Amino acid sequence: MTAGTGPARTWGSTLASVVVYAQGALCRRVARGTLPPGGRLRVTGLPRSLDPGSLRARVLGDVPGVRVTEARVETRAEPVDGESPDELRREVDRLRDAYAAAEGRRDRQATLIRETEGITPVPPARRREEPHRRTPVDAWLDLASFVDERLTALHTRLAELEETLRETGHELDLAADRLARASTDAPQDAVRTTVAAVLTLDLPDGPSEGPGEVELELEYGVPGAVWVPTYRLDHRQGDGTGRLVLRASVAQRTGEDWTGVRLALATADLRRRTDLPKLRSMRIGRRQPAATPSGWREPQAGLADLFTGYDAAGPRPAAPSALPGAVAGGPVPVPLAAPPPPPTTGVPATAPPAYGAPPPPPPAPGGAYGGPPEIYRSRPGGPTGARSRSAAPAFGGAPAAPAAPGMAPPPQARAAAPAPAAAPPPVAPPPPGPPQPSGAELDYAGLVLSGPDEPGGRRGRLFPEASFDPVATEHRRRAETVASLPLPGHAVRPRESAGSFDHRFDAAAPADIPSDGTWHTVTVAELRVGLRTEYLSVPSVEPAVYATLVVSNATDQALLAGPVEVTVDDDFLLTAALPTLAPGGVRRVGLGQAEGIRVTRRTHLYESTAGLRNHISVLDHRVHVELANRLARPVTVEVRERVPVTSEPDVRIEERADWVTPEDGQGPEQHAPGTRVWRVELPAGGSTALDGGYEIRIPAGKALTGGNRRS
Incomplete structure (x- = not known):
């Protein structure tokens, strides 16, 4: 069979079904096409907020000899074809500028009104020898008439500007609300980030013609989806049965619109672990060595000798911009030669290495220092595990790791602390038994070979690639904000009402739910329930009679707590709270006081x-x-x-x-x-x-x- 040869062919995919859990969703996509000769595919259409560890792929139908052997997530940035789709954002920016301009015109008009109101007649200063002059009343009246006419015109214009400002502010609020409620499926910039699944398939050996058209299924989990149950109850007086319509309020901000998908609702926790615990046997007698984990082997002997020549060449010259004195016009310090290693009288030459780690490299000839070795402690999750606190690397000016006994201190340590430092405490030996590598360390395609510039305990060895995507993290953080949406009246979270049992409800028809982070109502199913009207009174507490509906669940599905809209004889009565009703259970729903x-x-x-x-x-x-x-x-x-x-x-x-x-x-x-x-x-x-x-x-x-x- 062949696998992984040739370029990857790109297939499109269609979202077929979604299962919404108490928080989060499990999506299923289907892709169809003809397999390429190399067996490598790139299936597009995945959302940006998906969990990479939840991706699963399989071949649908009976296709002999074809199976998926590898599935990985690939992220690319592509320009958006045609016009940028962020019309709402541009509209909000335009209205915000228009609102600022209208506010400026209103403020200038108010300034003119204040200046006009300050116009008053000022008589000239009278000299001491001059007699008193008569006030020109006509001039005063003319000035008052001018100010009055001017203020009338200015206030009329101010009213128009304030009305324009109010209308512009209203349009800005509407546009901002539409932008906040817009679907996150469409890209917001001219560059669109696409997520695809890169699949590797095993193809059958034989003639050149392939198996024909093949259908693949992709399954992945996404955060940012919640749901709560709601109901509609139709009842006719005198009838012992009723029609209960199970509906669901669904909100999602996963980054992709669910259009025409088969929807299912579950009360389970999507992130709960479902793997079975490992029960270790207890033996009485002679100790037996534990079995070596599958897919793991010790590093080859002599691994440190591969870098002897690299260490003998001395340290690499630093770039001018990276040197401490490489500033404008500043002198560049000359690196000092490393002093000879201190005597090792009474001190072991090397520290005991951690389990599975190669011995530290020998000192370079001529006193050149090749880098401080780092001591690792073994942990259950991997062969080398996490670094000890005394050997943690330095970041952003933090103190560097102390040198191992018998080794020269690093240059930073020589410059900062001329006095000899005390020897670090000896590292505790690892627990007996073989290492316990994690799943990431057994993922061979995701391992990266460490180069010679890595610390001594990592050089020449395979480690999982530490990848952190801040954009994907931000997408997932935004998607999880739907968990804080205010619930509808009388609504209860499905995890709270389901108790210790999990239930699933399949919608009868395809549903459309955009990725806008608001509640959307979806009809799930129609159930037949038993109903009878009873009136209840506790006159010792209150002299009143209350109408109630006694609901009996005759189906094999539980009815979760939530709001129910009660309709009696095709007339809407009220919205009440339906309690959780197990299969075969009977509960009472209050309808309010009976005045008759x-x-x-x-x-x-x-x-x-x-x-x-x-x-x-x-x-x-x-x-x-x-x-x-x-x-x-x-x-x-x-x-x-x-x-x-x-x-x-x-x-x-x-x-x-x-x-x-x-x-x-x-x-x-x-x-x-x-x-x-x-x-x-x-x-x-x-x-x-x-x-x-x-x-x-x-x-x-x-x-x-x-x-x-x-x-």
């Missing part, structure tokens, strides 16, 4: 004594409830009362009523201890009266100081 049903409650308390010596206090509570139905249809009213509950065996409570104790788990909700229920069927225009009561018998030793009244 009246309830009144009266209570009487009689206190007496009983017993041989009248040592028992008897508190007789009597309750009288009246109901009146003024509606044009029969109703079922549930009246709730509550009797005291005691934990003392000497205190007895005797009930005298036809109410019943509700059974927990049988109804749509849980009840507090001592709850009693009357269920009454009231015909249209009918009324009824309910009588009940209970006695509390309290021994004298249990009496309260100041009286035994109980409310």
Whole structure:
């Protein structure tokens, strides 16, 4: 088979489906075409905010001998063809300039008004020997008329300028709002950053003609997508069923518009780890060496000898601009020759190297220094791991790493600290056993060979390429801002309402959701639920009757908590909060107060004594409830009362009523201890009266100081 030979052919891709999780989304793209002879493809159309580690690719259909062996993310900058698409941004800039110009004209007009208002007649100074002169009244009146006419014209112009300024400001606000809500799919500059997946495929051996047209599937994760459930409930009075439409408010700012995609909604956490833990066996007996990890081998012996000639040539000459004294007209310092290495009496010549690291290079002949060696400690994630704190490299003028025992100090150390530094503490030996390389260190195509200018522990070895893309990081940061959007009324995050279970809902039709970071409503499915209308009253708390809908979930899917728009007989009633409803569960949804049903409650308390010596206090509570139905249809009213509950065996409570104790788990909700229920069927225009009561018998030793009244 052949793979990776020849140039990469570019294919376009189409977004087919999206699964939106509690935060983030998993997108699936499809690309079709004829495979090139070399088996290298470049599939375009990926968003800028995708997670590179989540990219997966596979061949769809039954294509024998063809499989994807490598998938990598490639980023390119390309000029935008034709006119730059940032029309909204240019419109905002134009309106901002127009608003500034209108504001300047308004300010200048206000300055003219203030100057005109300051025009007043000033008589000339009179000399001491001159007599008093008469004031020219006509001149004063003419000046006042001129100022009045001038101010009238200026104020008229000022009103026009203020109206123009207000209209321009309104247009600027609208344009800025459109720009903020615009899709992030279109490029905002003349240069567009494109992300593609570079695939390497294995092709079957045989004749030159390929397998024909092949369909590939790309799957990747993106941040910046959230959703909350919403509902619409249609109910007709007298009907025991209803139509519940499950909808979802979806917001996404992933950098690509979802147009005509199959949408699915899940309550799971996309970033939760799903790999199984490794259970290590425990053996009793002789210790056995651990197995070497697959794909890992120790560095070759004599690796440090490859750079002996490079070190013997001495340090590389620094560029003039990089030298400390390379300023305009400044002298360039001459590098000093390195002093001979200090004697090694009583000190080991070399420090013990870390596990898997080559020994430090020997000193260059003639006292030339080839660079301080760096000591690495092994870690579970890789063979060399992170540097120790004493050997951390210097950045931005930070102190350099101390030299290893037996080596000459670096030039910076010789210049800054002429006194000999104390020897660093010995490095602890690595734990026994083979190294545990990470996934990045086993990704052979992503490893980079370190050159001779790298520290001594890295030269000539393969390490993962440390790539940091600030543009992609900024795109992902902007995408994650949708998580802070204010929720619609009565909305609940799916992770909070789902509890310890995860659910998935597939939309029945394709959906269009632009990448603008605002809420968009999508219809997911239509569910049949059981409904019955009940009226509930607790007259001891409030003399009112409330209408409720008892909703029973007869489907195999859970209904998450969220807002529900209730429509009764094609008339919108209100927006209520639907609680989480498990499959087969029953819950109650409040519809507000029923003005057509009246309830009144009266209570009487009689206190007496009983017993041989009248040592028992008897508190007789009597309750009288009246109901009146003024509606044009029969109703079922549930009246709730509550009797005291005691934990003392000497205190007895005797009930005298036809109410019943509700059974927990049988109804749509849980009840507090001592709850009693009357269920009454009231015909249209009918009324009824309910009588009940209970006695509390309290021994004298249990009496309260100041009286035994109980409310």
